[in-house]
Amino acid sequence: MMSKRLKEKAGFGALAVLTFMAVVPVVSIIGYLIWIGWPALTWEFLTQPPRKFLTEGGIFPAIIGTMALTVGTILVALPLGIGTAIYLVEYSRENFFTKLIRIAIINLAGVPSVVYGLFGMGMFVLTLGLGRSLAAGALTLGILTLPIIISTAEEALLAVPDSYRYASLALGATRWQTVRRVVLPVALPSILTGAILGIGRAAGETAPIMFTAAVVYTPRLPDSVYDQVMALPYHLYAISTEVPNVSQQMAFGAALVLLAIVGAMNLVAVVIRTKMRLKRMR
Amino acid sequence: MKMLKGGYMGNKNKMETRNLNLYYKGFQALINVSLPIKENTVTALIGPSGCGKSTFLRTLNRMNDVIDGTRIEGEVLLDNDSIYDVGVDPVVLRKKVGMVFQRPNPFPMSIYDNIAYGPRIHGHKKKDTLNEIVENSLRAAALWDEVKDRLHKSALGLSGGQQQRLVIARVLAVDPQVILMDEPASALDPISTAKLEDLIHQLKSNYTIVIVTHNMQQAARVSDFTGFFLNGEMIEYDVTNTIFTAPRIKRTEDYITGRFG
Amino acid sequence: MVRESFQEQLSKLRNDILQMGNLVENAIDMAAVALVNQDLELAEKVVMEDDNIDRLQMAIESMCLSLLALQQPMARDLRFISTALKINTDLERMGDYARNISKIVLKIGSEPLIKPLVDLPRMAELAQQMVRENLTAFVKQDRDLALQAAMHDREINKLYKNTFTELAELMARDASTIKQSIYLLFIARYLERIGDHATNLSEWIIYMITGERLELGDMSSVVR
Numbered sequence: 001m002m003s004k005r006l007k008e009k010a011g012f013g014a015l016a017v018l019t020f021m022a023v024v025p026v027v028s029i030i031g032y033l034i035w036i037g038w039p040a041l042t043w044e045f046l047t048q049p050p051r052k053f054l055t056e057g058g059i060f061p062a063i064i065g066t067m068a069l070t071v072g073t074i075l076v077a078l079p080l081g082i083g084t085a086i087y088l089v090e091y092s093r094e095n096f097f098t099k100l101i102r103i104a105i106i107n108l109a110g111v112p113s114v115v116y117g118l119f120g121m122g123m124f125v126l127t128l129g130l131g132r133s134l135a136a137g138a139l140t141l142g143i144l145t146l147p148i149i150i151s152t153a154e155e156a157l158l159a160v161p162d163s164y165r166y167a168s169l170a171l172g173a174t175r176w177q178t179v180r181r182v183v184l185p186v187a188l189p190s191i192l193t194g195a196i197l198g199i200g201r202a203a204g205e206t207a208p209i210m211f212t213a214a215v216v217y218t219p220r221l222p223d224s225v226y227d228q229v230m231a232l233p234y235h236l237y238a239i240s241t242e243v244p245n246v247s248q249q250m251a252f253g254a255a256l257v258l259l260a261i262v263g264a265m266n267l268v269a270v271v272i273r274t275k276m277r278l279k280r281m282r
Numbered sequence: 283m284k285m286l287k288g289g290y291m292g293n294k295n296k297m298e299t300r301n302l303n304l305y306y307k308g309f310q311a312l313i314n315v316s317l318p319i320k321e322n323t324v325t326a327l328i329g330p331s332g333c334g335k336s337t338f339l340r341t342l343n344r345m346n347d348v349i350d351g352t353r354i355e356g357e358v359l360l361d362n363d364s365i366y367d368v369g370v371d372p373v374v375l376r377k378k379v380g381m382v383f384q385r386p387n388p389f390p391m392s393i394y395d396n397i398a399y400g401p402r403i404h405g406h407k408k409k410d411t412l413n414e415i416v417e418n419s420l421r422a423a424a425l426w427d428e429v430k431d432r433l434h435k436s437a438l439g440l441s442g443g444q445q446q447r448l449v450i451a452r453v454l455a456v457d458p459q460v461i462l463m464d465e466p467a468s469a470l471d472p473i474s475t476a477k478l479e480d481l482i483h484q485l486k487s488n489y490t491i492v493i494v495t496h497n498m499q500q501a502a503r504v505s506d507f508t509g510f511f512l513n514g515e516m517i518e519y520d521v522t523n524t525i526f527t528a529p530r531i532k533r534t535e536d537y538i539t540g541r542f543g
Numbered sequence: 544m545v546r547e548s549f550q551e552q553l554s555k556l557r558n559d560i561l562q563m564g565n566l567v568e569n570a571i572d573m574a575a576v577a578l579v580n581q582d583l584e585l586a587e588k589v590v591m592e593d594d595n596i597d598r599l600q601m602a603i604e605s606m607c608l609s610l611l612a613l614q615q616p617m618a619r620d621l622r623f624i625s626t627a628l629k630i631n632t633d634l635e636r637m638g639d640y641a642r643n644i645s646k647i648v649l650k651i652g653s654e655p656l657i658k659p660l661v662d663l664p665r666m667a668e669l670a671q672q673m674v675r676e677n678l679t680a681f682v683k684q685d686r687d688l689a690l691q692a693a694m695h696d697r698e699i700n701k702l703y704k705n706t707f708t709e710l711a712e713l714m715a716r717d718a719s720t721i722k723q724s725i726y727l728l729f730i731a732r733y734l735e736r737i738g739d740h741a742t743n744l745s746e747w748i749i750y751m752i753t754g755e756r757l758e759l760g761d762m763s764s765v766v767r
């Protein structure tokens with residue numbers, strides 16, 4: 001018979017192996033990307049537009065395009081998402097309307113991203129006449145991220161103890177003063193973390209932007225929200241499926257840059273959360 | 283006994299409820315409660331859990347409004363004016379009738395910002411004024427000496443007893459007339475409790491205090507008048523001394539001598 | 544029923560008070576019998592047995608104090624315990640008076656009595672009745688009975704005055720009776736004091752039952 005201690009050790013050992021197996025794909029993907037892509041990351045690659053049907057030159061317009069789309073997404077999704085969450089948690093009482101909103105949010109979260117793309121094309125590009133543009137792309141990506149932002153913001157607001165709200169109301173504060181001065185500051189780190197993670201995800205999406213904002217090639221940088229842009233995910237898609245004779249190295253280099261941008265955003269989320277938490281405890 | 287009666291019986295009614303009924307989603311939580319609250323006294327509300335004493339307390343500053351599905355009948359008067367009249371803004375009312383909760387609930391901000399919170403939302407912006415209010419409130423709550431060197435540190439670093447006095451200081455900072463306390467010492471150790479009771483005693487000369495407590499010895503120690511609640515009704519109200527030595531009603535007696543159930 | 548051990552202690556306290564009352568009532572009875580029959584042995588016994596009363600008094604007192612400190616009694620319980628504490632003292636004093644009477648009986652010894660004793664035994668009888676009625680009122684929570692008990696004190700006071708006048712006259716007529724007259728006068732005085740303490744019992748028992756504090760009898764004659 002196995003002794004208790006031995007069983008315990010065997011159990012932990014098995015768990016450790018499983019955990020390791022989960023880490024393996026992540027590490028190998030990143031490792032492989034770096035292995036192949038790293039040599040491509042030259043100054044020229046990062047700062048020059050592509051040349052010769054994307055087979056040479058850099059990806060600078062795509063980097064800028066992705067960043068512009070991300071900023072646009074933030075501008076669309078954050079106010080809308082946080083506002084909705086505040087309304088749902090702090091103001092509305094449970095009724096038919098709020099139930100409808102919740103059902104809508106849940107369903108939005110389950111919609112495939114290509115459908116967003118088609119919707120964005122129909123709604124923003126054609127109906128609203130924005131054309132294939134930064135604005136249409138940001139709006140589409142904004143709607144795509146909205147469910148994540150609303151639900152993380154809602155959770156963050158619900159996690160704020162009611163005792164804070166009661167204390168504030170009992171001091172003669174209005175609901176808005178209470179939300180603005182007590183509830184939001186407490187919930188903000190979690191809201192921002194959730195939002196940034198959601199937007200980071202959106203930054204890597206291809207389908208929603210291929211009909212609404214992105215073009216295969218433009219050497220121009222956007223100077224208004226009505227301009228078309230290049231974007232990293234779409235660029236990747238294009239060079240790996242539609243353009244012949246692109247070196248593997250360039251594709252991996254672009255992927256590495258995209259990964260770095262998303263990774264940097266996640267890092268920012270972590271930093272914000274830790275900083276604000278520390279500040280509150282001091 | 284007689285002396286006590288003469289001492290506070292003559293005080294005017296700062297607040298008063300008349301035939302107050304409160305319904306919560308079809309359940310009647312308060313039944314015909316008529317109770318005077320004398321100015322510059324401490325009124326204690328006692329009774330078993332779920333007897334309606336905390337609910338009653340919250341009707342006095344309309345904190346029940348925050349809860350869905352409550353409906354009120356009867357009158358609640360502050361200085362002889364109904365606080366449930368259409369013209370009354372609960373936000374303005376709550377400035378006059380402050381509240382201290384069961385668990386200390388300082389905001390996750392500095393001690394200074396906690397105290398200045400109320401004055402700020404009521405429009406005080408000048409730094410000098412705020413400094414003065416913060417100091418005076420902390421002094422009145424007997425906390426100044428303990429925190430004056432760390433006003434800009436987080437309030438969450440204070441002990442439970444200090445937090446509860448901080449919360450009282452925060453209430454004092456909006457200059458209320460009545461202070462409602464919902465089991466303010468239930469989360470405190472005996473020494474912090476004693477300090478809190480001393481504080482209540484001091485505050486009495488400037489404020490009218492209503493305290494809900496599970497601890498009968500505490501009610502006996504701090505209050506001038508006591509109301510006994512049972513199943514949503516106010517069974518007996520009298521001078522505290524009378525309630526605890528010779529209550530008129532048997533149910534009161536059974537409760538305070540521990541012969542319940 | 545909650546607080547069971549507290550309830551048990553309260554009923555033990557009640558029994559102790561009853562026992563105290565019985566001892567005191569007996570002591571008064573025996574002292575009176577010893578006086579009338581000039582039974583020195585019996586008088587001796589009363590003096591000896593007073594120690595039991597004193598011991599019981601101490602026990603009751605410490606029990607009351609610890610109940611007050613440890614149980615923080617309220618309302619009815621508070622009134623009961625404070626009443627026990629008060630009447631405990633009154634009963635003990637009454638026991639002391641019975642002992643004092645017995646000591647005088649021993650001093651008179653077997654010398655012939657200067658007069659037939661009628662009023663003094665009657666006073667003792669009334670005092671016993673007061674104790675008995677009060678103890679019944681204490682147990683049965685009977686306010687009227689306690690009030691009735693206190694009423695006997697008036698008769699005791701009247702008998703005391705009679706005895707006083709009678710003995711004063713006797714002493715004036717015949718100087719040889721002075722010594723025994725003074726002894727008997729002391730006994731009358733002690734019995735009258737017992738009546739006053741018995742009145743205190745009534746007052747406290749009524750307080751215990753209803754919470755009202757009454758002034759029964761002539762309180763100015765009560766030695767604190």
